[in-house]
Amino acid sequence: MRTARLLLLGWLLQLKVMMRSAFNGVLSVVWPMFFATTAFFMYRAGRDEATLVYASLGASVMGIWSATSTSASSVLQRERRHGTLELLAAAPANFAYILIPISVAMSTIGLYSMIATLLWGRFVFGIELHLVHPLLFVLAVPVTIASVGALGFLLSVACVRYRSAWALGNALEYPVWLICGFLVPLALLPNWVGPISWVLAPTFGVRAIREAALGGTPVADLLACAGLGVAYFGAGILLADHVLRLARKSAALQLS
């Protein structure tokens, strides 16, 4: 019960902090839209309506991943700069339960981008969206957000110890877009990419959202997405204490 309170309160307050940082918000919305726009232009030239809708749905989720991967690391750097990382680490609560709300809050910010991209696609490129399973669509979004947050949580566990892990987080932005089939059907990628994409929750999140909109079997994908998210949480919780110990050894919690 206490854990639930901690997670919920942490998420709310961290969300408050992030939402009040205007520049972050603007960039997290605008950045993925550059890529979405390029993709829309490209697909528009191909003159295939269905592909455009496909791309629009995938592109909308790009922002959720961007918000997480790029912020996972920089948020921790910010906590370090503000001196609060030490206070979080010195608290008796399980460090993992302190980090989880931070990354899930980051992914939640991605919701702005998702809405903005869908609207952009609709009003600038005329991409119309008709939801086949609206309820499942509405369910798929938070499930995707939470499981992407879980992946971000794993990333931030790494960042606690390694101060330059933010660069790795930034560099993971593109690969996930590609490998998880946001804009390109997985079938087109080399065979060996498949297994990698199956252990990444965003793959199933995007699929669930697409199939909820366009028709298909979103439930199976939703369950896979949620399952992976739970697995990430578990792995992160197990690792967090260990990584924290490493950070304490190497003085990585402080700024210098």
Place this chain on the structure above:
Amino acid sequence: MTYPVRVFFVGGLLSYRALFTWLTPWILIPTFLVAPIFQILLFAYIGRSANLQSDEFYVVGNALQYTSLPCLFAMANMLGDERWSQTLGILLSSPASRLALFLGRSLPVILNGALVGAFGFVAGTLILDVHVMASAFAPLALVILVTAVSCTGLGLVNGAIGLRVRESAVSSNILFGFLLVMCGVNVPLDELPGWMEAISSVLPLTHGIEAARELADGASLGDVSGLVATELGIGVVWAVIGCSLLRFLEVEARRRATLESS
């Protein structure tokens, strides 16, 4: 006469080292080596999925476009860091020729950009199995260098904006995005709306990318010399604008005492 030259080289190199001691392999490799490869792959596969352009089209476009990343960020960071460490005021008040000073700082940035662009290009051609004639490599290297110069020119403007706005990361990212969408990187210019095409003709990258594509297709350096010259010219114009902007901001800051503020 040698004094400005010394300031140019020594000042540039020293300041670069001082400000980039944080660059470790852990940051260098993901940012400058891994990311451009994946940008190339992402768009090449989009192209394949809708049967658009050739792989070579996307390799050239994205490799060159990615050179703008270090050029934009490095320039802005350098100026931003100078202000943060409060050396900017000292710098601007020194008698050394301002031009030599800032051009000196541009040199490492240009080289950085060119290297990143070259790496992206080579890696892209290897991974996607794109065939480019050996004779094209030297001219391509020149075009990459020229593109880096013009991006750095834009980077100077970006740096000036960053000084004023205090958060250069936003403007760097936004400029990067605009270059991605507009300069014919992934979408042929004639498929873009007219007004975008018009803007792109005064931005860096547009002519450089076109020249590089023609070279990759077998043209000679002579054939593309006009494009290369235009690219260089555009870069110089942006650099001049950037320097003027810096001068203007410096005067304004002196009036408002904001030069040192964090």
Place this chain on the structure above:
Amino acid sequence: MSGGQSLGHAPAARGRSGHVPGTVPRTRPRRHARTTTRPAQRRNAAGGGGVGSLTIVAVIEARDLRRTYKTSTGTFRRRSLEVEAVRGVTFGVEQGELFGLLGPNGAGKTTTIKMLITLLIPTDGTASVLGFDVVKDAREVRKRIGYVFGGDRGLYDRLSGHDNLRYFAELYAVPPREQRPRIAELFELVGLSGREKERVEGYSRGMRQRLHIARGLLHDPPVVFLDEPTIGVDPVGARELRATIAQLVEAGKTVLLTTHYMFEADQLCDRIAVIARGEIVAEGTPAALKANVSEGGVVEVEVFGIEDASVERLRALEGVHSVNVEPREQAQVLVVQTDGRELTHALLAQLDGAQVGRVSAREPTLEDAYVSLVSES
């Protein structure tokens, strides 16, 4: 000066009650100073004195703590350097004591405190708080300590003061029912009532510092660690902060304070350990430290240009404890601490050849003692 001078171990210097003239009178009687080398015993956190036996319990105990940092230099060819920030620190703090760790910047105070609060793992040595080892029982330690550090950092700027405390209250497992009253109480205690709903980014530094203290006290820890809490705070604000700190000890808490303000340590602390270059160079009650110093004398000699060799010769003189060279406008002032005997002629004889200005002799102050302890001698 080799090793550490442990001042005040002589029985005569200890057990002094009452205050030393010239200092702010204490609001509570000074405790009898005791040795601190007995092993810690596990005790319940409620503490409380007078168990009947004479076994002394150290609430905070550090034994030969060491901490090395690895840094790297160079851009293209990185070399790693090892810096030993803390080189064998041993001390103990008793229940209800306000213990000061006094030293200049870079002496190792912050590193020591971070080891005690489980944020850093010592490279060597052990430490325990309330009987719990800081490495093995880190979580138990964290439940029972509060950590406050000075400066602007340590708070979420974009949240209100109230939200900040709510968050940390949750992190410190303050029971939900108690959170609201406790937070209100703490705002009252630190004098911030009425400003709870404002965002921290609008607080002054003094206010932030006070909120920081409130945060450290949320879970009512029996042991509180304060790392340079008054740094950068205006004099009035700092005085209020010190009053708050003194109140903590009156409430029965054990406090470890680090500072580089000597007067602060003198005013607040029951005992002080002077730390410099990673080692403890002196330890004792402020009165004992001063007593040690008052036996000597200080001669100040103004010179216009002096060679290092001459300074060394001065240091080598019998009866000279230390020589510090302080720049003062166009000249230097040699501050020579002596053991009290008349040395003026001997000193001037050694300075033969140098241009000498004013010479004066005076009583030493605690600051002289501190400066000579922490500077290169």
